Amino acid sequence: MLKKKFFKTKKEAEVTFEFSRDDIKSVALAGEFNEWSPLTMKYVKKDKVFRTRVRLPKDSSFRFKYLLDNETWENDYQADAYVPNQFGTEDSVVDTKKSV
Template identity: 35%
Template sequence: MIQKTYLKTKDQCKVKFTISMENAEKIELVGLNDDWSNPVAMGKKKGDIFECVKTLPKNSQHEFKYLVNGSEWRNDPDADGETSNEYGGTNSLLVI
């Protein structure tokens, strides 16, 4: 699930990323702001739910993926869309 909260006083949007996955020890959010080398760790909650909140600029687009247990790449089914990547697959697309 992706939840967007636009800030009235700033040109920014708080985005809450939530993903539920059984048997996952660690999930990281990768690719925001075109930064694929610095993953963002997602906090683990009860019931195999992982989440994190990032503040992103309004009127921007971001490609991202989830990296599960350091080896499995996943897209977000609730993203605004998908776009092709250079590896023959797709990335999730977030439109702010």
């Protein structure tokens, strides 16, 4: 799940990435915004969700995926869009264009 916070005085948006599934022990976030280098997400026990926040430039879009247990790639079930990738699957997309 994606949650976005837009700032009036900054040219960036804070995006909260969340992933929840009962059968996994770790989740990392990787995408174009971090050169596909997996960033470990923190598990929030009370919400039963893995979560991290990233600041991204406004008016942009980025491909991303979650790496589950350091072995399986998974898309965000509520991404802004999905686009085909070079591996014959799809990548999730986060869009930082503020909706009117």
